[in-house]
Amino acid sequence: MNTIRVVALLRACRRRETGFTLLEVTITLVIGGILAAIAYPSFLDQANKAKQAEAKTYVGSMNRAQQAHLLEHSRFASSLGDLGLDITQQTINYRYGTNTGPDDRVYAVQFAQSLSPTLKPFSGITAVVQSGSDAAVVTLLCESDAKAAGKAPAPRYDSADRSIACATGSREMAQ
Template sequence: MKTEFQAKFLQHLIQHPSERGFTLIELLVVIVIIGILSAIALPSFLNQANKARQSEAKTYVGSINRAQQAYYIEYGQFGASMASLDAGIDLETQNYEYTINGNRNGDAVIDAVARKEALKSYGGQVKVDGNLLKSLVCESDIPVQTAPSWDPADWPDCPIGFPRVNQ
């Protein structure tokens, strides 16, 4: 039975010579298409790790903003240090270094400076506006290792080069 199958298969190949496989051009076209697709997708894929690291800073700055608001409601002023806020956030992590500047011109400023060149830096601000406590979080346009330069006259906008992040 086995030899009969082999004979039929060989007869089929002889009768249909065009069904032997792919041509070199077809294989090259497939390789080029795969190369183009990987060139498009690879940078986006590699950037996902940095986005995950940057989400730490966004979350921490937002949490510190909320801790400043709670502190202000309880004590009538902004907290001057992370210890006074009792937020449970480290001032230094593997990716960012955080600084708090409370009671500066009637507001509180939080900076998250990137410790790695590929990461964006962040800043946050909490301010008393009439009877309301308002906050904002800003993200650098490009990866930088500097804090935003806050100007009280800019309120309620973020510093130049640090657009506002939607929360």
């Protein structure tokens, strides 16, 4: 009689260990979906930051190349080809270029025009500015405040006090 109870108990235990219930599987899938929904936007933002690093690096390189070009040729370069950099004018994410001011011995503006509305555009300026009684060649890298396809607002050159600043709608970045 005791043996019959043990066998019945073992059969009952075996039936409970055969798998998951529908409720357990559903709860697991719901929790997994919630975690994925939380992580996915963060993952996309990291991918965009990596793409923006390309533009930040290229504009910084163009700024430094403009400094060297000014020292060698006494004027800023008016095109990417004149800078001597191995930077293509357009990649999958950005279009790059440079423009000089009315006098190509005073300042040049570099830009990374975003080709996607999910990326921020960048701009930079290299200029001869007054520092007391001395003149210095300085650079500035600016990031647009908003993600948008197109160019970032061009940095400002103040001819009165020969200073540079990021335009409204953009902020200064470390180079």
